[in-house]
Amino acid sequence: MRMCSTPTGEIHHLRSSIFSLLHIWTRFYLEDEDKVELFMYINEFYEKAPVDQWIKAENMSEDEKETARGIITTFFEYFDELGDCPSESVEKVFQGVVKMRCEIVPEFLKVVSIPDSDVSQLMENILYYENTIICHLKDKHRLLVPFRSEIHRLRSSIFSILSNMVDADGITIDGDHIGDEEFIELVTHIHNMYENAPEEYWINIENMTVEETEIARRLIEFFMNFNLEFSESCPPHVIETVRSGLVKFRCEIIPEFLKVSTFHPDDVKVLFQHMLYLECIYTTDRNDYDIKSSYPEDGVCYHYVISPESIISSGGNAVDAAVAAMFCLGATNPQSSGLGGGFLMTLYNASTGRCTAIDAREEAPALSSEKMFVNNSDASKYGFLAAGVPGELAGYWEIFRRFGSGRVEWKQLVQPTIELLSDGVPVSAYLDDVMKVKERHFRLFPSMKLWINPATNATYAAGEKMPRAKLLKTLKRIAAAQDPVQLFYHGEFAEIIDREMRANGGIIRKEDLAAYKVRVHETPLVAHLKNGLAICGGPPPSGFAATQLIINIMSNLYPNSSVYQLRHDAKVYHHHIEAQKFAYAQRTLMGDTAFVPSADQLSKRMLTPAFLASVMEKMTDHAHETAYYGGDNKAAPTSVLRTSPFSMEKVTESQRRRRLIGHWFGAAVESEELGIVWNDEMDDFSTPGMANGFGFAPSETNFIAPGKRPMSSMSPLVVYDDNSKKIRMVAGASGGSKIISALAKAVIRTLVFGETVKEAIDAPMLHNQFTPDISQTDQYFPMELKSMLESDFGQKFRNTTGFxxxxxxIHAKPGGKIEVCGDFRRKTDQKPAGL
Structure with missing residues (x-):
């Protein structure tokens, strides 16, 4: 028999190669060619190895079991789609993925204990991977047969519910409400249909029956005439599926339904307004306010602790509300923020027409050096050595004293979070997911052992209360302190931090804490746009200079633009990509302006009409090689997590800020006495000859130096009318290097092309960071448009990887209303609030 005659050495080699690649995947992102190689090895192994030599839990070594645990965790976080699989390898890769799901993963799950719900999610991830590969094989009819019955069932269910919706005897209509349960079921089916069905099975006018066409016609009329009102809340555990289904409903199904008969353009516009409103009411709280709006972002804070509108109504201002929200987020979103990190903020006072930028970012300790992480890259990401001097609490105190209302006491802003911590932090679904991914780090570092629930010997699950007794004690001291900065940076807390850092290999000393100063930029960067608007933000290390350049280029190219042009002219997207290349090219030359005078000069020069004109002269109708755009073409991709509360007051002032600790849970260590999770911002610096943890190649302007602050893509910004000085938009973003492109996209589509803020944020991602010279898109970006950009304009694409x-x-509409929108991609229970 062939399998029995296969040499044992070859089988051993295949098994060793499989585990080697899987181990690499647990530590680094695998390129497409590595994934192809892995799955081809798996296919070959299971073709050649006798059954008694297949990978089993009982025959795995300890190293292989550790790899098994790591890859299960990795699949939850980074199971990206396969971007480029050679046609001759597709079927072998597909068979390898099937074996991975059917043979290997079940064995791996025997060596790591995870909840059944996570097993289901893991299998969904792998099935999605298989479906991605099937797209390469859609001409091979036999591979699609197993999916037909499921696709037919989903399609039938969708049209059945749609039929009920327009039938008076069907779905229950209570007052002005569509029945929530059945509507949620409908969009869930839509999500599943478009996630699992190959494109040729999607709903379109060509494959609809006569009965389905009639349902489509009646549904369009129903939506155009029905008075849609505020819905009951959507259950948190299905909110992402519902959001995805609603987007597919609007972007895929409704355009096909509109082909069944002729409709007036004004009616079509009303229809899409209704569809967008549906997305808002089913996935967020009501978000259209008359006077003031605050966005604490995390639903746990809003439900349990913070009511920003109550702070403002009782005499506080936007800054007071922001500080209260930030304290809460540090407790409930410890994976992305907290007292162990720092932040950037942009303030705007409409009464004076002035912006102020706050830099409370982390900085390098005095014992740091340029080459401290050479040949020790993990130390810049994990452990106490990775932590920079935190600026978070110093920043809170600075903005409270200088920009707070003066009518709210400091302890009033900390007390709500203290009350929350007294009963334990309610774990959100998002925090639950993140802690599962980071569990291996919690078990590796002793200071993180309290993140494991002793009752289950697993990380705390969604809905459970997680005790943070040490942080509670710390916040009580901070709330009671006459001067919390004295306590933290000069007094008892500084002694504790110094002692713990010395004991654990960290280099932050009490002298570093005492020397830390918040930077307040009274004259930050201000750019003037073509359409009579001004936009302000902070200097480097903020990424604002690059963000505003993209916005300014597009504002000048399309001064009298419209939504129609945005949706029908491919050249708009070509120009958008080119604008990003020019902006990101300049970012590679930047660093902390206190240490790099050339970065200060460059960021200011980028605001000038002369600089803008020089870029506009180089804008052509075709893509170019990287050297054409200037900058340092050694830069490479990045990916990082941030979190972001913000608030806006119509009359007085606005603030937009970004806060961070770095990767999820920063350096994956915390103060054993203070309960503070430490940042890993030393990895945001460059090290000679090495890329950092986010993939950035070394840049001399961002090398480590004592007291220096690392570069960031964070770009908190405020847009206001250049004449009336009234606020028009307050915005920020998270996502590492994609912060700049995502934020620019939202502002451009809202204020240049006239989309609603939700349309602008929901729009497909389009990202190019200069090097590598490839634009990234998400699954929602139209394939036809991508093809046009490639063939007509010379652009190159790949699907997005990483975050x-x-x-x-927040968008202040001309009529006086304020729109608030959180990105559906965030996958948290976001809660805007307002008056």
Whole structure:
């Protein structure tokens, strides 16, 4: 028999190669060619190896079991689609993925204990991978047969519910409400249909029956005439599926339904307004306010602790509300923020027409050096050595004293979070997911052992209360302090931090804490746009200079633009990509302006009409090689997590800020006495000869130096009318290098092309960061448009890898209303609030 005659050495080699690649995947992102190689090895192994030599839990070595645990965790975080699989390898790769799901993963799951719901999610991830590969094989009819019955069932269910919706005897109509349960079921089916069905099975006018066409016609009329009102809340555990289904409903199904008969353009516009409103009411709280709006972002804070509108109504201002929200987020979103990190903020006072930029970013300790992480790259990401001097609490105190209302006491802003911590932090679904991914780090570092629930010997699950007794004690001291900065940076807390850092290999000393100063830029960067608007933000290390350049280029290219042009002219997207290349090219030359005078000069020069004109002269109708755009073409991709509360007051002032600790849970260590999770911002610096953890190649302007602050893509910004000085938009984003492109996209589509803020944020991602010279898109970006950009304009594409750019924004509409929108990609229970 052939399998029995296969040499044992070859089988051993295949098995060793499989585990080697899987191990690499647990530590680094695998390129497409590596994934192809892995799955071809798996296919070959299971073709050649006798059954008794297949990979089993009982025959795995300890190293292989550790790899098994790591890859299960990795699949939850980074199971990206396969971007480029050679046609001659597709079927072998497909068979390898099937074996991975059917043979290997079940064995791996025997060595790591995870909840059944996570097993289901893991299998969904792998099935999605298989479907991606099937797209390469759609001409091979036999591979699509197993999916037909499921696709037919989903399609039938969708049209059945749609039929009920327009039938008086069907779905229950209570007052002005569509029945929530059945509507949620409908969009869930839509999500599943478009996630699982190959494109040729999607709903379109060509494959609809006569009965389905009639349902489509009646549904369009129903939506155009029905008075849609505020819905009951959508259950948190299905909110992402519902959001995805609603987007597919609007972007895929409704355009096909509109082909069944002729409709007036004004009616079509009303229809899409209704569809967008449906997306808002089913996936967020009501978000259209008359006077003031605050966006604490996290639903746990809003439900349990913070009511920003109550702070403002009782005499506080936007800054007071922001500080209260930030304290809460540090407790409930410890994976992305907290007292162990720092932030950037942009303030705007409409009464004076002045912006102020706050830099409370982390900085390098005095014992740091340019080459401290050479040949020790992991130390810049994990452990106490990775932590920079935190600026978070110093920043809170600075903005409270200088920009707060003066009518709210400091302890009033900390007390709500203290009350929350007294009963334990309610774990959100998002925090639950992140902690599962980071569990291996919690078990590796002793200071993180309290993140494991002793009752289950697993990380805390969604809905459980997680005790943070040490942080509670710390916040009580901070709330009671007459001068919390004295306590933290000069007094008892500084002694504790110094002692713990010395004991654990960190280099932050009490002298570093005492020397830390918040930077307040009274004259930050201000750019003037073509359409009579001005936009302000902070200097480097903020990424604002690059963000505003993209917006300014597009504002000048399309001064009298319209939504129609945005949706029908491919050249708009070519220009958008080119604008990004020019902006990101300049970013490669920047660093902390206190240490790099040339970065200060460059960021200011980028605001000038002369600089803008020089870029506009180089804008052509075809893409170019990287050297054409200037900058340092050694730069490479990045990906990082941030979190972002913000608030806006119509009359007085606005603030937009970004806050961070770095990767999820920063350096994956915390103060054993203070309960503070430490940042890993030393990895945001460059090290000679090495890329950092986010893939950035070394840049001399961003090398480590004592007291220096690392570069960031964070770009908190405020847009206002250049004449009346009234606020028009307050926005920020998260997502590493994609912050700049995502934020620019939202502002451009809202203020240049006239989309609603939700349309602008929901729009497909389009990202190019200069090097590598490839534009990234998400699954929603139209294939036809991508093809046109490639063939007509010479652009190159790949699907996005790593994290996406996530935007939150407030848009002050000309009529006086304020729109608030959180990005559906965020996958958290976001709660805007207002008056």
């Amino acid at each position: 996406e750019g996530i935007v939150q924004a």
